[in-house]
Amino acid sequence: MATRLAEVTVVKIGGSTLGSHDTTIEDVVSLQKQGRWLVVVHGGGKLITEWLKKQGVTTRTVRGERVTDAATLDVVTAVLAGLVNKQLVADINRRGGKAVGISGVDACLVQSRIKDKELGYVGEVVAVDTAFLTVLLQAGYVPVLATVSFNTDKSGPGLLNVNADAVAGEIAAAIGAARLVFLTDVPGILDKQGKLLSQLSSEAARELVASGVASGGMIPKVNACLRAVSGAGTTCIIDGREPHALLREIQSGNVGTRIRR
Numbered sequence: 375m376a377t378r379l380a381e382v383t384v385v386k387i388g389g390s391t392l393g394s395h396d397t398t399i400e401d402v403v404s405l406q407k408q409g410r411w412l413v414v415v416h417g418g419g420k421l422i423t424e425w426l427k428k429q430g431v432t433t434r435t436v437r438g439e440r441v442t443d444a445a446t447l448d449v450v451t452a453v454l455a456g457l458v459n460k461q462l463v464a465d466i467n468r469r470g471g472k473a474v475g476i477s478g479v480d481a482c483l484v485q486s487r488i489k490d491k492e493l494g495y496v497g498e499v500v501a502v503d504t505a506f507l508t509v510l511l512q513a514g515y516v517p518v519l520a521t522v523s524f525n526t527d528k529s530g531p532g533l534l535n536v537n538a539d540a541v542a543g544e545i546a547a548a549i550g551a552a553r554l555v556f557l558t559d560v561p562g563i564l565d566k567q568g569k570l571l572s573q574l575s576s577e578a579a580r581e582l583v584a585s586g587v588a589s590g591g592m593i594p595k596v597n598a599c600l601r602a603v604s605g606a607g608t609t610c611i612i613d614g615r616e617p618h619a620l621l622r623e624i625q626s627g628n629v630g631t632r633i634r635r
Contacts, residue, residue: 378411379508383553383624384602386542386595387416387462388614398557399462401620402516403471410624411511413545414473414518417538418458425453438590442495442535450535455479455520463518473516478523479533481506484541486523486534497523497534499541502548519545543598546609554602555623556595557614562631563588563596574633576600599633609633 383405387398405412419440426433426449434441442450459475466473478484483506486497510517521538525531539556546554563571563579566587574582579596582588588596592611599609612619612630623629 378511379504379549380552382411382413382511382549382551383555384413384415384542384546384549384551385620386539386554386556386598387414388538388556388558396614397618398614398620399465399469399471401618403466403469404621405624406471406516412516413507413511413549413551414462414516415521415538415542415545416454416458416462416518417521418454421458422450422453425449425457436490436492439493439496441493444495444531447495447531447533447535451522451533455522459518459520466516466518471516472514473518474510475518475520476506476510477520477533478536478541482524483507483519484521484523484536484544485526486536487525487527488530488534495525495531495534497525497536499523499536499544500526502544504545504548507545507549537594539594539598540601543601546598546602551602552607553624554599554609555620556599556609556611557620558595558611559613559615560592560611561613562611562629563592571631572628574631576603576633576635579633596633603633603635 431445455477463473463475483503485501486499489496489498507517521536521541522533523536525534561570583596602609610630610632612623
């Protein structure tokens, strides 16, 4: 059974792609019923921002990244590992799927250390222990992962906030997954003229980041794809707002931007 890890699809869901008309959860359930193994990784940045405002916690950024102080870490953990995670799990289960909600802290699955002291309790991944994922997958569940991680530095808090795109890439690489799919709110990676680039080599993707053509929130997604292709088969960035985009990508592969080694 363990050899089936090479058949896993890692799906990164962004909060901006989930809405009342979204079909991603429906696709996840459909694929699971087909016997496919999936690991879902999710973020929740917009909802975190809303809850920080509700709690009166001021948000600061450094070089475009949110600073995570102790108060922010509490909200991040509550929103990601609580509200967002359990809503996704409930939605999968009520549609007839089988899902279990976990975080990177559980079984020390995602291990990290402080990335930059200026950013506070923001981690960078140093190791991924796939044993717990294997147990859940073999038992017939879709693991739904919130990206708070286990802090390997015993002098700090027990958990750290980690970029969900980076976590998805690290998990795909650690598993040696067949596919890593990013569901976003854009068609894929665009060139300077705004035209969709359907196929990219690793070298071409690096050049787009270096030249600034791929910028902003696309950078961590491209970097995660580059990390994943070191151990995975295919990585792709697709428009999660399109009906059944995930299903179409896995069945036909003619969606969004695909990055290969």
